[in-house]
Amino acid sequence: MKRLRNIIDGTPAEAANPQWRDVVNPATERVVAQIPVGSAADAAAAxxxxxxxxxxWARLDLADRLAHLSRIADNLERHVRELAELENEEMGKPIPLAEQFIAGGIAALxxxxxxxxxxxxIxxxxxxxxxxxxxVVREPVGVVGLIVPWxxxxxxxxxALGPLLAAGNTVVIKPSEKAPLSAARLIELFELPPGVTNLLLGDARAGKPLAEHKDVKLLHFTGSVEAGRSVGTAAAARIQRAVLELGGNDPVLVDADVDVAATAKAVATSTFINSGQICTSSERIYVHRAVADEFIAALVAEAKTWTMSDNPYAQGLGPLVDDTQRAIVRAHxxxxxxxxxxxxxxxxxxxxPGYFYPATVLTGLTxxxxxMKEETFGPVAPVTVVDSFADAIDLANAxxxxLAATVYSSNPENLRxxxxxxxxxxxxNEWQHGGVNTIHEPWGLSGMGASGAAASFDAATRPMSMxxxxxxxxPSARI
Known part of the structure; x- marks a missing residue:
């Protein structure tokens, strides 16, 4: 049995808590590894x-820090398939899809x-x-707790890491207990000076004390609303900052003037890809009555092409991450x-075998x-027919x-x-596209704190005026 260990000061470290928890391959339901459950002592050491x-690290010239990061990117290019295979093993993501998104992460770095x-x-x-x-000098904030989803x-x-490390911060990375394999290998591949990045494994027994630690100056969290509220509360109690990207129940607005077949295909992709386990998956679909019958028929036809498969190289529906997540989908x-x-x-x-759930289309929603009220995080397309684009906006905002929304329309007034x-x-008119200068901040329960482009560097630094x-x-400044 493979047992993962924390990585502290650049080397594997034994956990203080002797308990272990299983990491399960969701396609086979077999245990593939174990991780420590975590403890306050582990968090404190990291x-x-x-x-x-x-x-x-902060005293290094910017050019030297960026040289380290460039070497990381170069090295990761040679390990995309390996990391994708680990993501498939830990949470069921099809390997081609994992490779696509990992390559996107390297490009972002x-x-x-x-x-x-x-x-x-400066x-x-x-x-x-x-x-x-x-x-005005923007100094690194110090130690950052980076808690990432499965x-x-x-x-x-x-x-997240590029702005944090480029600015001169050091980081404790806490992956989800459901999907730690890829994070552990990723950090091994960084080859940074000891302590610049540290791996903290475990469940809430590791995450909670990390969020509450007095020396953590920024919490960067992506995950559920419930956990995000706890992280935000911990940061507020210490008068420190937090960037939170939480859940979503993202709407799609389909206008009367769309290419129905093309739009149905696009909506199916945004609903069923990664078995619906994307924060910005399409979870509420509002379609204009003028094209509703045709659109729904086309969407059902598209849904039937998304077949369940335990083949890691297939492009269809992999499993949900675990039976708990599948139970949520089933209950909804x-x-x-x-x-x-x-x-x-x-x-x-x-x-x-496996935590599979089929591509599902529903109508007659209320x-x-x-x-319609909660995040489903599964391959389900709930379709509601509306009489106007204005009605679609009202329902989208209900x-x-x-977090995100997608609009399919060519009507200038509606687009305005x-x-x-x-x-x-x-x-x-295209889901998940965007330029490199995108800046965004979640609305409502979906989180707080702007990120993207310069905003991510702003969050990673503290401005002071000389x-x-x-x-x-x-004196001449040194960056």
Missing amino acids: VESARRAHPA RHNIERARSYPF ADVTAPGESGRTI NFTVTSILG VRDAVDRGATVLCGGEQPDR SDMRI TSFG RCTEINAALVWI LYSSTTNV
Whole structure:
């Protein structure tokens, strides 16, 4: 049995708590590894390692830190398949999909390396006519707790790590207890100075003391609303900052003027890819009555092409991460049916090994159903027919969440109204696309704290102003 260990000061470290928990392959239901359950002592050791490493890392020239990060990106390019296979083993993601997103994470790391070269870590903001000079210096915050979800472990780490490390912070990385294999291998591949990145394994017994540790100056968390509320509360209690990306119940708005077949295919992808286990999966679909019948028929036809498979190289539906997650999906569908919804395809748990659930399309939804109020995180497409685009916006906003939304329309007036949608990201006529300068902040229960582009560097630094009198020679700055 493979037993993973924390990585502290650059070397494997034994856990203080002698208990272990299983890591299960969700396609086979077989135990593939074990990890320590975690403890406050483990969290303290990881934070202390990061605290000791911080001064030397922060004093390095920016060019030297970026050289380290560039070597990481180069090395990871040679290990994409290996990391993808580990993500498949720990949470069931098809290997081709895992490779695609891991490559995207490496690209994000490279982009942030380049952005760091022009980010104003030191800026002369002296206004014309002012006496003296004002220099704003953005210093690293110190030790960062990076807590990542199980659905995109590698991509989540790489997406956050560039600004954090480039700015001079050190990091304790806490992966989900459901999917630690890829994180453990990823950190082995970093080859950074000891203590700059540390791996903390375990469940809430490791995560809670990390969030509450007095020396953690920034918590960067992606996960559920319940856990995010606990993390945010811990940060607030210490008067420290947190960046939280939490759940979603993302709407899709389908207007009357769409290419129905193409739109149904796109919506099926955004609903069923990774078995619906994406924070920005399409979970509520509002379609204009003028095209509703045709769209629903096309969506059902598309859903039937998303077949369940335990072949790790297949592009269809892999398993859900565990039976707990499948039980949530099953309960949401059952609740909807009990309240009058109609199942057009799927909707029944298969009798086979693995935590599989079929691509499912529902109609006849009402606002009191759990599937319309809560995050399902599974391969289920609930479709509601609306009489107008305005009605679609109203229903899209009838939620406590606000992570992302997708709009399919060519109507200029309706497109102008998309700013009325309560979401951090609004994709127009293509799901999951976007430029490198995207900045977004979740709305409502979906989180808080802006991220993306310069905002991620802002979150990773603390601005201070150096105010020099007119008689002072300003020293040359070192970044």
